[in-house]
Amino acid sequence: MHRVGGCRYGTHRSIEPIGSLPQPAWKLDNASEIWENEILIDVETLNIDAASFRQISDQGGNDPEVIGQIIVQTVLERGKQHNPITGSGGMLIGKVLEIGSSLQAKTDLRLGDRLATMVSLSLTPLFIEKVVAVRPATCQVDILGKAVLFESGVFAHLPQDMPDKLALAVLDVAGAPAQTAKIVKPGDTVLVIGGGGKSGLLCLHEARKRAGITGKVIALDLSDSAIDRINTTGYADVVIQADAKDPVSVLRRVESACGGLADTTINCVDIPGTEMTSILSTRDGGTVYFFSMATSFTAAALGAEGVGKDVAMLVGNGYTRGHSEIALNCLRENAVLRDLFTRGYA
Numbered sequence: 001m002h003r004v005g006g007c008r009y010g011t012h013r014s015i016e017p018i019g020s021l022p023q024p025a026w027k028l029d030n031a032s033e034i035w036e037n038e039i040l041i042d043v044e045t046l047n048i049d050a051a052s053f054r055q056i057s058d059q060g061g062n063d064p065e066v067i068g069q070i071i072v073q074t075v076l077e078r079g080k081q082h083n084p085i086t087g088s089g090g091m092l093i094g095k096v097l098e099i100g101s102s103l104q105a106k107t108d109l110r111l112g113d114r115l116a117t118m119v120s121l122s123l124t125p126l127f128i129e130k131v132v133a134v135r136p137a138t139c140q141v142d143i144l145g146k147a148v149l150f151e152s153g154v155f156a157h158l159p160q161d162m163p164d165k166l167a168l169a170v171l172d173v174a175g176a177p178a179q180t181a182k183i184v185k186p187g188d189t190v191l192v193i194g195g196g197g198k199s200g201l202l203c204l205h206e207a208r209k210r211a212g213i214t215g216k217v218i219a220l221d222l223s224d225s226a227i228d229r230i231n232t233t234g235y236a237d238v239v240i241q242a243d244a245k246d247p248v249s250v251l252r253r254v255e256s257a258c259g260g261l262a263d264t265t266i267n268c269v270d271i272p273g274t275e276m277t278s279i280l281s282t283r284d285g286g287t288v289y290f291f292s293m294a295t296s297f298t299a300a301a302l303g304a305e306g307v308g309k310d311v312a313m314l315v316g317n318g319y320t321r322g323h324s325e326i327a328l329n330c331l332r333e334n335a336v337l338r339d340l341f342t343r344g345y346a
Contacts, residue, residue: 188211
């Protein structure tokens with residue numbers, strides 16, 4: 001028999017403070033005995049979000065074994081993979097082991113189904129038995145362990161037309177291209193900061209598609225490898241190699257490149273200190289979408305006020321309706337992008 005009376009949002013799992021929502025909670029109950037409205041998952045791979053993995057890597061001296069130890073220690077202390085420094089988590093893939101009795105008639109999941117959780121590891125009860133492999137290049141960690149998905153938890157069935165690791169890499173950032181698809185309009189000038197990274201490349205695809213032939217897409221990144229990836233896609237009308245932490249310099253480059261400012265700016269970088277570059281590069285009345293979990297929203301709000309910028313700023317909500325299919329379709333629609341992701345992340 002499953003335990004009854006659990007909250008659909010998972011507050012029954014919160015230990016510290018008791019009864020709080022699981023994402024802001026410091027510690028969760030990660031026991032594998034599920035409640036009637038939960039799903040137990042046999043976890044195969046964790047995809048740590050980029051900002052969190054960068055911090056863990058720096059802390060661990062880029063040693064995969066130490067990185068794994070840090071992740072295990074966090075989960076031991078908190079009952080979830082919730083980075084205490086960045087505040088972020090990631091997501092996972094695995095196989096359905098058990099479905100709570102009150103959910104069995106409400107879900108299309110069946111025992112043995114393989115899925116990706118589309119909610120953050122920062123709110124997902126997780127138990128790690130063993131770290132099997134750490135892959136720094138993709139921010140992925142293979143483990144033996146169990147996780148719990150709440151009744152409110154969003155998930156995606158793993159697609160049949162691409163390898164699991166490839167799907168995981170895409171689904172991890174599904175909110176970015178899906179939100180881009182919602183906010184970019186035909187004829188827009190769109191700036192994608194961090195355009196050569198995983199989320200950035202998907203956003204470039206959607207920006208190109210949505211802005212159309214009358215729009216303009218500008219991609220900005222710093223490393224040579226990122227610039228090469230952007231150029232390979234052919235999505236960007238203008239490619240700028242610059243440091244996103246230097247807002248005035250980037251502003252001049254953007255103004256020179258497009259004779260004005262962006263209508264929409266999408267920030268995908270995984271480092272702090274790029275808020276003002278996004279804001280300054282966007283016209284008054286335009287929109288800035290901060291997808292990166294490295295964003296300081298205090299810095300963004302006060303910074304915009306300080307320079308007298310009237311821009312709409314969107315929090316990087318990782319969920320929007322249909323986001324998993326929109327993200328996966330980016331690879332289905334373009335063989336070049338799929339090849340880049342396959343070589344880089346799968």
